[in-house]
Amino acid sequence: MPTLPTPAPLASAAVVFFGPYGAVTALADQLRRARGGQRLFGPALFVCRHHVFGVGTFAVDAVLDGDGIVAAAGKRREATAVLIGTISSCHGALNLLSIGPEEETSDLRPQTSESDV
Numbered sequence: 001m002p003t004l005p006t007p008a009p010l011a012s013a014a015v016v017f018f019g020p021y022g023a024v025t026a027l028a029d030q031l032r033r034a035r036g037g038q039r040l041f042g043p044a045l046f047v048c049r050h051h052v053f054g055v056g057t058f059a060v061d062a063v064l065d066g067d068g069i070v071a072a073a074g075k076r077r078e079a080t081a082v083l084i085g086t087i088s089s090c091h092g093a094l095n096l097l098s099i100g101p102e103e104e105t106s107d108l109r110p111q112t113s114e115s116d117v
Helices: 008-034 060-074
Strands: 040-047 049-052 055-057 080-087 092-099
Parallel strands (some): 040 080
Antiparallel strands (some): 080 092
16 A cells, blocks of 8 residues: 655645645645555535534535535445545544445454354
């Protein structure tokens, strides 16, 4: 698996020049190059607006768009990821949602019958 670049300097610099959308798009482009051909969908970006102190919301349209991005990624029969993020005037967070077949990471197996106990 390729080593992912450290996104903080790029994201910090890009916010100054491009605003938050440009920063996330620049990060998505950087991740695409680093993933060695594995497809990356998104970004699905949820922009939080604070209406009163401590209460933030994002638009239903953003949720529906994000759902469409995840659904499109899930229709493929290969491992992929979706870049998902939330930003507001006071915070930002991004993560990759992995979808599809990946290597087994656990020795736990589901119980299939009473005789397995």
